[in-house]
Amino acid sequence: MIIKKIKTTAKDLLTDGSVSLIIGYGINGPGDVTPVFIKDPDDVEKLVWNDQCYYNLIRYLSDRDFIEQNNGSIGIIIKGCDQKSLKVLLSESQVNRDKIKVIGVTCKGLMDSDGNVLAKCEACDVVYPDKDFCDVIIGEEVKKKEKEKDFSDIDEIDSMDLPDRKKFWDNFFERCLRCYACRNICPLCYCKECIMDQHNPQWVLPSASVVGNRLFHIVRAYHLTGRCVDCGECERVCPIGMPLRKINRKIIKVVKERFDFESGKDQEQKSPLTRYRENDSEDFII
Amino acid sequence: MSRSHFDSGEKVKKKLKIIGFLCNWCSYAGADLAGTSRLQYPADIRIIRVPCSGRMNPLLVLKCLQEGADGVLVSGCHPGDCHYQEGNYYVRRRMLILKNLLEYFGIDKRRFHMSWVSASEGAKWADVVKKVVEDVRDACEEEVKTAG
Ligand code: SF4
Ligand code: SF4
Ligand code: FES
Numbered sequence: 001m002i003i004k005k006i007k008t009t010a011k012d013l014l015t016d017g018s019v020s021l022i023i024g025y026g027i028n029g030p031g032d033v034t035p036v037f038i039k040d041p042d043d044v045e046k047l048v049w050n051d052q053c054y055y056n057l058i059r060y061l062s063d064r065d066f067i068e069q070n071n072g073s074i075g076i077i078i079k080g081c082d083q084k085s086l087k088v089l090l091s092e093s094q095v096n097r098d099k100i101k102v103i104g105v106t107c108k109g110l111m112d113s114d115g116n117v118l119a120k121c122e123a124c125d126v127v128y129p130d131k132d133f134c135d136v137i138i139g140e141e142v143k144k145k146e147k148e149k150d151f152s153d154i155d156e157i158d159s160m161d162l163p164d165r166k167k168f169w170d171n172f173f174e175r176c177l178r179c180y181a182c183r184n185i186c187p188l189c190y191c192k193e194c195i196m197d198q199h200n201p202q203w204v205l206p207s208a209s210v211v212g213n214r215l216f217h218i219v220r221a222y223h224l225t226g227r228c229v230d231c232g233e234c235e236r237v238c239p240i241g242m243p244l245r246k247i248n249r250k251i252i253k254v255v256k257e258r259f260d261f262e263s264g265k266d267q268e269q270k271s272p273l274t275r276y277r278e279n280d281s282e283d284f285i286i
Numbered sequence: 287m288s289r290s291h292f293d294s295g296e297k298v299k300k301k302l303k304i305i306g307f308l309c310n311w312c313s314y315a316g317a318d319l320a321g322t323s324r325l326q327y328p329a330d331i332r333i334i335r336v337p338c339s340g341r342m343n344p345l346l347v348l349k350c351l352q353e354g355a356d357g358v359l360v361s362g363c364h365p366g367d368c369h370y371q372e373g374n375y376y377v378r379r380r381m382l383i384l385k386n387l388l389e390y391f392g393i394d395k396r397r398f399h400m401s402w403v404s405a406s407e408g409a410k411w412a413d414v415v416k417k418v419v420e421d422v423r424d425a426c427e428e429e430v431k432t433a434g
Contacts, residue, residue, distance in 0.1 A: 157390065158390070162389075162392055162394060162432075163392065163432045163433075164392075165390070165391070165392040166391065166392025166393070167392070168392070169390075169391045169392055170392070195345070203345050203348075203349060204348075204352075205352060211352060214391060215348055215352050217391070218348060218384075218387050218388070218391065219344075219345065219348065221387060222344060222383060222384065222387060225383050247390075250386070250387070250390050251383060251386075251387065254382070254383060254386045255383075258382060259379065272379065273376070273379055273380060273383070276372065276375035276376055276378070276379055277375075278365065278366070278375065280375070280378055280379060280382075281382075282365070282378055284381075284382060284385055284400065285378070285400050285401060285402060286399055286400070286401045286414060286417060286418075
């Protein structure tokens, strides 16, 4: 049983002192899976594992204040999609790999409350976390699904007429509350001072207007160019149902097509914006 | 906040406001040459000199559009000719993403351009400006039309 192994692994790591904290999933009530922080080996009973472990716990590793408060070693439970964001953080030297113990768990796909597999899980290709990357792997080995990336959701928007496309997005920009939940949940949005919060100079209009919101969403997505791993957390937490994955995936598509790059695969490779090829296509230049 | 093309419905002005970011070593010198050679080109562009096109942060472009510019042009040295060797290679990638994103959100791609103009290409500079002004005007007109 996966959960049994998670508990014993967590207990062992805590008792032999190799970690002082385990970040995993616990339960708050029916259908309410939430992150838990376990310091006492006897508390491992609080850990759960099911198809509602939505949170990308890597978010905590990019929070420097949190890391400082827990300056011992941290054990963290990850799914395949979480592994990708951890690799991006490592590529950007944001995490000290020696200080964390990665417990990778085989994931068969998360379900929404109606019992449907999440769209991001349909698109995911790391059901089974990498053996040579994780310290411990729990769950049977599953063969990777080698499938062509499907960007039909993006093509659909691309094929709209310009005014329709503008209307499609403005309809959402009218409703975005600027609560910044999408930014705050993202494991890769770790700047101490976000450009959105800067007032002098003020780059982006802070009011929740269409103009300000459009710019906010351009900048938010842009900053994740070649970094976003499509973990889907931003879209999950948005209170107004903004299709944020459709924005992120547009860039993922362009980056794949133009720069032949996929984020979260190789921890040695940084965002393609930090590199270039002399023969990069320049069909857009006049 | 000034009206920006980000909220359409405005009448197309006779004179457009297009911001040109030109790198110091090539495009700015090219534009200068166009001037000293007395070449004619539309006066709808305002030039801001940057040390290198690689200095361009996409925010500069976005800020212009947010504050009401009708269009933006970024111009640098030809690939291989950058005074700092590689600034224009980086910015080429950056601006490609920006252009795609703008278009994806329904901002006419004719509003944002990029060009390579060397110090000796005064005539090319004049042509680039003509083309950009034409494109931006078309984009503005179309937007007013479709906004009804
Ligand atoms: S979470 Fe949704 S409503 Fe909040 S800022 Fe992001 S897009 Fe806007
Ligand atoms: S932008 Fe959204 S999908 Fe991409 S890494 Fe951040 S939270 Fe995950
Ligand atoms: S100096 Fe002209 S592009 Fe770098």
